[in-house]
Every structure is written in C-alpha cells, then in structure tokens.
Amino acid sequence: MTNWGHYLNQMRANAPLVQNITNYVSMNIMANVMLAAGASPAMVHAEEEAAEFASFTSALTINIGTLSAPWVNAMQMAAKAANDAGTPWVLDPVAAGATAFRRETAAKLLALNPSIIRGNASEIMALAGAITKGKGADSADSVEAAQEGAKALAKSIGCVVAVTGPQDFITDGATSYGVTNGHALMPLVTALGCSLTGVVAAFAVGQPHLEATTAALAYYGLAGEVAAETAQAPGSFATALIDALHTVTPDILSQAAKVELL
Amino acid sequence: MTNWGHYLNQMRANAPLVQNITNYVSMNIMANVMLAAGASPAMVHAEEEAAEFASFTSALTINIGTLSAPWVNAMQMAAKAANDAGTPWVLDPVAAGATAFRRETAAKLLALNPSIIRGNASEIMALAGAITKGKGADSADSVEAAQEGAKALAKSIGCVVAVTGPQDFITDGATSYGVTNGHALMPLVTALGCSLTGVVAAFAVGQPHLEATTAALAYYGLAGEVAAETAQAPGSFATALIDALHTVTPDILSQAAKVELL
Amino acid sequence: MTNWGHYLNQMRANAPLVQNITNYVSMNIMANVMLAAGASPAMVHAEEEAAEFASFTSALTINIGTLSAPWVNAMQMAAKAANDAGTPWVLDPVAAGATAFRRETAAKLLALNPSIIRGNASEIMALAGAITKGKGADSADSVEAAQEGAKALAKSIGCVVAVTGPQDFITDGATSYGVTNGHALMPLVTALGCSLTGVVAAFAVGQPHLEATTAALAYYGLAGEVAAETAQAPGSFATALIDALHTVTPDILSQAAKVELL
Numbered sequence: 196m197t198n199w200g201h202y203l204n205q206m207r208a209n210a211p212l213v214q215n216i217t218n219y220v221s222m223n224i225m226a227n228v229m230l231a232a233g234a235s236p237a238m239v240h241a242e243e244e245a246a247e248f249a250s251f252t253s254a255l256t257i258n259i260g261t262l263s264a265p266w267v268n269a270m271q272m273a274a275k276a277a278n279d280a281g282t283p284w285v286l287d288p289v290a291a292g293a294t295a296f297r298r299e300t301a302a303k304l305l306a307l308n309p310s311i312i313r314g315n316a317s318e319i320m321a322l323a324g325a326i327t328k329g330k331g332a333d334s335a336d337s338v339e340a341a342q343e344g345a346k347a348l349a350k351s352i353g354c355v356v357a358v359t360g361p362q363d364f365i366t367d368g369a370t371s372y373g374v375t376n377g378h379a380l381m382p383l384v385t386a387l388g389c390s391l392t393g394v395v396a397a398f399a400v401g402q403p404h405l406e407a408t409t410a411a412l413a414y415y416g417l418a419g420e421v422a423a424e425t426a427q428a429p430g431s432f433a434t435a436l437i438d439a440l441h442t443v444t445p446d447i448l449s450q451a452a453k454v455e456l457l
Numbered sequence: 458m459t460n461w462g463h464y465l466n467q468m469r470a471n472a473p474l475v476q477n478i479t480n481y482v483s484m485n486i487m488a489n490v491m492l493a494a495g496a497s498p499a500m501v502h503a504e505e506e507a508a509e510f511a512s513f514t515s516a517l518t519i520n521i522g523t524l525s526a527p528w529v530n531a532m533q534m535a536a537k538a539a540n541d542a543g544t545p546w547v548l549d550p551v552a553a554g555a556t557a558f559r560r561e562t563a564a565k566l567l568a569l570n571p572s573i574i575r576g577n578a579s580e581i582m583a584l585a586g587a588i589t590k591g592k593g594a595d596s597a598d599s600v601e602a603a604q605e606g607a608k609a610l611a612k613s614i615g616c617v618v619a620v621t622g623p624q625d626f627i628t629d630g631a632t633s634y635g636v637t638n639g640h641a642l643m644p645l646v647t648a649l650g651c652s653l654t655g656v657v658a659a660f661a662v663g664q665p666h667l668e669a670t671t672a673a674l675a676y677y678g679l680a681g682e683v684a685a686e687t688a689q690a691p692g693s694f695a696t697a698l699i700d701a702l703h704t705v706t707p708d709i710l711s712q713a714a715k716v717e718l719l
Numbered sequence: 720m721t722n723w724g725h726y727l728n729q730m731r732a733n734a735p736l737v738q739n740i741t742n743y744v745s746m747n748i749m750a751n752v753m754l755a756a757g758a759s760p761a762m763v764h765a766e767e768e769a770a771e772f773a774s775f776t777s778a779l780t781i782n783i784g785t786l787s788a789p790w791v792n793a794m795q796m797a798a799k800a801a802n803d804a805g806t807p808w809v810l811d812p813v814a815a816g817a818t819a820f821r822r823e824t825a826a827k828l829l830a831l832n833p834s835i836i837r838g839n840a841s842e843i844m845a846l847a848g849a850i851t852k853g854k855g856a857d858s859a860d861s862v863e864a865a866q867e868g869a870k871a872l873a874k875s876i877g878c879v880v881a882v883t884g885p886q887d888f889i890t891d892g893a894t895s896y897g898v899t900n901g902h903a904l905m906p907l908v909t910a911l912g913c914s915l916t917g918v919v920a921a922f923a924v925g926q927p928h929l930e931a932t933t934a935a936l937a938y939y940g941l942a943g944e945v946a947a948e949t950a951q952a953p954g955s956f957a958t959a960l961i962d963a964l965h966t967v968t969p970d971i972l973s974q975a976a977k978v979e980l981l
Contacts, residue, residue: 220484222744226909231953244818294506385488429493430699437954482746524765556768647750691755692961
C-alpha cells in the first residue's frame with residue numbers, strides 16, 4: 196500500500212502560498228477549499244502585478260473559465276515568471292474547445308509549458324487534439340480516448356496530465372495512475388473542478404508531480420465520499436465537503452485512497 | 458388544478474445549457490442554484506466569445522448588476538446572436554433606475570427585445586417608466602403600480618414580464634398570473650433574484666414562456682418554503698434552499714404551487 | 720459595562736445602504752454577511768457609476784484585494800464623492816505591501832482621507848510604514864509594532880484605524896480599545912476580513928467612528944464564538960457564522976463583548 200497520506204501531510208507542513216488566476220465563479224469556493232485543505236491561496240490576476248506575485252509564490256494556477264484580453268496577458272506573464280523562478284504551475288483548460296477565444300488562449304498557455312494540466316475528458320481531448328491534429332472537443336470523449344490523448348499531451352509538453360471524472364486518470368506519458376475516489380454529487384456543486392486545481396498545485400510544491408497529483412485527486416475524492424455520509428443534496432454536500440477537506444487526515448487518506456498503477 | 462410540475466419535469470428532461478452574463482456577486486450561487494434545479498449553467502461574458510457562445514446555447518440570461526463598458530458590448534452582441542438563433546433570453550434589470558449608466562444600459566437591452574424580463578417592483582417600474590415616460594424608479598413601487606407597468610412593458614416589448622416579491626406577478630400583457638409561494642428569509646440571501654433569472658431561462662427552453670415563467674417562480678418559492686422548514690437563519694437557509702431545489706419533485710410542485718389566474 | 724449592543728441596535732434601526740468596491744473573492748459572502756447583520760449592501764464599482772452612487776449611499780467601503788486600472792480610478796472617484804457628501808468610507812488595504820501596484824494604490828487612497836481603515840497587522844504596518852518611512856510589510860508584524868503603527872497612521876490621516884487578528888486593536892490615535900472576541904476558525908473562511916469591513920461601515924453610519932468600529936469588531940467576533948458552539952470545521956462554521964450574525968441581539972452583545980479601554 197503506497198502511503199498516499201504522506202503527500203497530504205507534506206502539503207500541510209508546507210502550507211504553501213498558491214497564486215490563482217481563476218474564473219469569477221470559482222474564486223470564493225476555491226479559496227475556501229484551499230484554506231480547508233491547509234494551503235494559503237491568493238487570487239492575484241491583474242496585469243500590473245500578476246508576474247511580480249508569481250516571482251515569489253510557491254505555486255501558480257491558471258484557469259481559463261472567464262477570460263478577457265487583459266487577463267490572457269496577465270496569465271502569460273505570470274506563467275513566464277513562474278517558469279523563470281522554477282515554480283510549478285497548473286493549467287485548468289475550462290471548456291477549452293468551446294469557442295475560438297478559448298482554443299487560442301489554451302494554445303498560448305500550452306506553449307508556456309505548464310507543469311501539470313487538470314481537466315475533464317472533453318477539455319483534455321480538446322488540448323490533445325490541438326497537439327495531435329485530432330478532432331479536439333468534437334471527439335467522442337470516452338475514457339479510453341481521453342487517456343490516449345492525455346498521454347500524448349504529457350509527452351509532448353513534458354508535464355503531468357490529470358483527467359478527472361467518475362474515474363480519474365493521471366499520467367506523465369510513461370507511468371499512469373487511476374483513482375476511483377469520489378461521489379456523484381460532486382458535479383452538482385459548481386467550480387469543484389476549478390478548486391481541485393488549486394489543491395493539486397498545493398500538493399505539487401516540493402513533491403514529485405505525478406504522485407502529488409495522484410494523492411491530491413484521491414484526497415479530494417475521499418473528502419467527497421466523507422461528505423456524502425452526512426449530506427444527500429448539493430447545498431449541504433458542499434458545506435460537508437469543505438468540512439471533510441479539513442478533517443481528513445493523512446492516515447485516513449492512506450487507508451481509503453483508491454489508487455491503481457495502470 | 459394546473460399541472461405546474463409538468464414544466465419542472467420538462468426542464469429537467471431538457472437539462473438545458475444556459476449562458477449567463479451576470480454580476481460577480483451572483484455567479485457562484487446562480488450556478489449552484491441552476492445545477493441543483495437540473496440545468497447546465499455556463500458563465501460566458503467576454504466580448505471575444507459571448508456572441509459565439511450565444512449562437513449555440515439553449516437560453517441566455519443578461520443581468521446588469523455589475524456593469525462595465527466591455528460587458529455592455531458583450532451583452533448586446535450576445536442578445537443579438539440569441540435573437541438570430543431564435544433562442545430565448547431573459548433580462549434581469551438589477552437596480553435599473555439607480556444610475557444613468559444602468560438606465561442607458563437597460564434601454565439598450567430593452568431595444569433588443571428580451572423574451573422575458575424578471576425584476577422586483579422598483580426595477581420593473583424603472584423600465585416601464587422608460588417606456589411610458591412615467592416616473593420610473595422614483596414612483597411609489599406599489600404592487601398595483603408595478604402590475605400596470607409590467608403589463609404596459611410586456612405589450613410594448615412583446616415579451617413576458619415577471620415582477621417578483623412577497624407576491625409574484627407574471628404577465629404577457631393579456632394574461633396574468635399571481636404566485637404566492639416564497640419565504641421571508643429569501644431577501645436575506647444575496648443574489649437569489651439573480652439566480653431565479655437563470656431558473657426562469659431554463660424553464661423557458663421549449664416551453665410557452667408565460668406558463669414556464671409562472672411555474673419557475675412557484676417552484677423557486679416552494680423551495681424557499683421547504684428550506685424554512687429546517688432553517689431559521691439566512692446561512693443555513695441558503696444551504697437548505699439549494700438542497701430543496703434539488704429534492705422538490707414535479708408532483709410536489711403540482712400539489713403545493715400557489716398560483717392564481719388574475 | 721459599556722452598552723456595546725447600543726451600536727448594533729442603532730445600525731439595525733438605520734439598515735444603511737452601503738456601497739462596496741470590493742474584491743471578487745469576497746463579493747458574495749460580504750453581501751450575505753451584511754444582509755444577515757441588518758445592513759443593505761450594494762456592490763457598485765464601475766467607473767461609469769461608482770461616483771454617482773457614492774453621492775447618495777450612506778457609507779462606502781473600498782477594498783484593494785483584486786485591482787485593475789479602471790477600478791483604481793473608480794475607487795478614487797467614489798472616495799472623492801463620498802468625501803464631498805460627508806459620507807464615511809472605510810479602506811481595506813488587502814495585502815497592501817505585497818506588490819508595487821498595491822503599494823501605489825494604497826497610497827493614492829490614503830491621500831483621500833478614509834474615515835476608517837481596517838486591516839491585519841501586516842497590512843496596517845505596510846500603510847504605517849509608508850507614512851513613517853518605516854519598513855512596511857517587511858517589519859516584524861508584532862501586535863505591539865502594529866499598535867504603534869496604527870496610532871501613527873490614525874494621527875497622520877485623522878481617522879480610526881482597526882487592526883484585526885486574534886486580539887483586535889482600535890484607535891483614533893488618542894484613545895484605543897482592545898477586543899478579544901473571536902474564534903480560531905475565522906481565518907479558515909476566506910474573505911471574512913473583507914466582509915467585516917462592510918459591517919464596520921454599516922456601524923459607522925451616524926455613530927461615533929471609534930466606538931462604532933469597536934462595537935462592530937466585538938459583534939463580529941462574538942458571532943464567531945456563537946458559530947463555533949455548533950460547528951467545528953470551516954464549511955459548517957461559515958454557515959453558522961452567517962446565522963449568528965442574524966441571531967445575535969444587542970443584549971447578547973452587551974453581555975458578551977470582550978472590550979477593554981487600553
């Protein structure tokens with residue numbers, strides 16, 4: 196049994212400062228999720244300061260959920276500053292294939308070599324399609340297709356790619372893990388995927404990205420399972436999930452993580 | 458007894474994609490309200506993509522709560538794209554009479570023929586005043602005055618107008634309904650009106666707008682009543698409301714809807 | 720025993736309209752906090768209308784948490800309009816020392832003479848350092864150092880300064896109060912400090928600023944204590960805090976306020 200709780204323990208010991216350039220829908224719950232998990236979030240996205248802040252943060256996340264031209268500029272400057280500082284950054288390609296503006300922005304950010312990419316099957320397929328000249332978001336988003344796309348994307352960029360859904364798939368192109376923790380109420384709470392991206396970034400600080408990402412996904416899904424023990428509808432479930440992110444311990448994670456080396 | 462639950466049932470069967478250009482205060486809870494109800498919300502407001510997205514969404518909402526020049530532009534482009542596609546769109550004229558910027562923006566959007574307008578008595582009076590050269594937001598916002606204004610507005614634009622408050626009033630200018638479902642704690646939770654606008658849009662997809670809007674208001678107010686059975690203060694009430702939006706069934710709605718043909 | 724509940728009672732009787740130019744993370748919870756407390760919040764920040772709205776609001780808050788150039792412009796115009804109308808306004812200098820953009824914006828706003836400044840020790844030290852040519856945010860942020868900085872800042876600007884943390888310190892430069900109400904879970908819920916700024920502004924309407932601010936901090940901390948009686952993790956605690964802000968009465972506040980004249 197791999198000690199997945201170790202990565203949670205180390206994240207909490209680090210309590211890393213994580214800069215997030217994220218969409219308006221997610222900002223509040225993402226900050227609450229990260230605080231409950233044990234990280235220190237900062238939502239800093241202005242052109243005037245995003246790169247300066249990225250030069251000293253411990254990790255950075257970039258989410259394209261609600262874009263505008265100044266933000267796209269800030270995203271690129273922050274990603275470059277993170278790269279210059281050797282700081283991990285995580286790309287969350289929300290609805291990457293939905294409009295031309297998103298496709299172009301995602302391509303610009305991919306070119307800046309994210310450390311980790313986290314998205315759902317359609318989003319990862321859209322990115323992979325841009326790489327492999329495939330059909331992108333129009334593809335049938337089967338788990339198998341997304342897995343092949345994720346591996347190709349990881350190899351092409353030299354990063355870790357996490358495809359999240361009922362079953363998560365995490366790969367660096369060579370080694371891959373599957374995670375089956377989670378609960379069916381999670382997609383009924385908005386921005387839980389965006390928030391997870393912040394948790395992944397926090398876990399990645401000073402830890403091997405493939406295993407840290409896998410541990411983050413198991414931890415997050417497990418918190419959903421714990422929340423569902425007391426809450427059966429999405430409002431109370433969201434509250435219970437924040438509580439569970441705070442109360443799940445490394446030992447509990449090690450015991451309850453449903454991770455498979457694929 | 459009209460089968461108001463039918464409209465809820467049909468909305469959930471459609472699970473429509475609804476694009477929302479809404480204010481920052483409301484984005485998170487509006488998405489959660491719509492997910493709990495059974496719709497699929499997407500917050501897409503950028504000038505660069507709002508019209509493209511509106512060309513394929515099932516419904517669109519436009520809320521003027523937190524404006525800026527680029528957003529006003531995006532709102533107009535999205536409304537035009539929705540009109541071109543024959544897609545219903547709902548206007549939420551937040552504080553329409555409060556400042557010159559809001560009055561001007563509301564007038565621009567009215568000129569684009571919303572399918573449905575949902576606001577409180579003051580907001581509807583402000584819009585009606587712009588049409589009828591009345592006193593707008595300075596009018597005494599009595600229910601009766603708002604009802605006459607709503608009818609005039611509905612006739613002038615050729616749309617459905619919903620005035621929400623302790624008693625809701627819905628009209629297409631010829632036929633009018635009253636809805637008395639609801640609870641006094643609802644105004645103590647921010648952005649519940651904005652969120653209701655999204656629910657109205659979801660109900661309007663493929664259904665007659667007057668009855669669909671009436672059913673949406675009864676459903677929303679009923680969820681407030683159900684929430685108040687277990688929660689007596691605004692924090693826990695907000696959580697219970699999201700739960701109730703998820704658990705109220707078409708049958709419960711048909712039994713508990715308090716709707717009157719006026 | 721000072722009758723601190725009097726200030727809560729008066730605020731609720733006023734039910735003041737408070738305009739907030741605040742960061743995206745805080746907007747929803749700040750509005751919910753203010754509604755639960757008994758105030759009437761309006762989030763109005765656009766360049767096109769912020770000054771017009773500030774000319775008739777009862778109080779104004781300005782928070783630099785998520786800045787952009789148009790917002791900085793709107794902040795300055797709104798502060799000037801509030802000053803012209805004799806309306807109290809509260810500055811919340813979020814992470815004032817973190818980037819050059821924030822330092823410059825904070826300096827511009829300080830020059831417009833806020834009525835009250837509310838921040839944590841580091842933020843107040845950063846502002847005080849800009850006044851006293853001290854080390855600003857790089858200083859060791861001890862309570863004692865922040866207290867001296869707060870006094871110097873209050874005297875220099877001619878305002879009330881509130882330093883919030885495990886123990887709060889409120890001063891007008893001559894008279895100072897300490898408040899020890901509060902709970903350790905409060906920093907684990909994002910934007911509770913930002914939201915408190917809105918409560919302070921609501922209390923300040925028509926009441927002496929030093930005592931009104933002190934009462935607001937005692938009330939807020941007490942609500943945290945009440946919430947912790949039923950909630951032990953940050954998700955349920957946030958919900959219970961909103962409930963407690965609604966249910967705490969002036970009598971309860973007078974009995975449980977932990978305020979000391981220093």
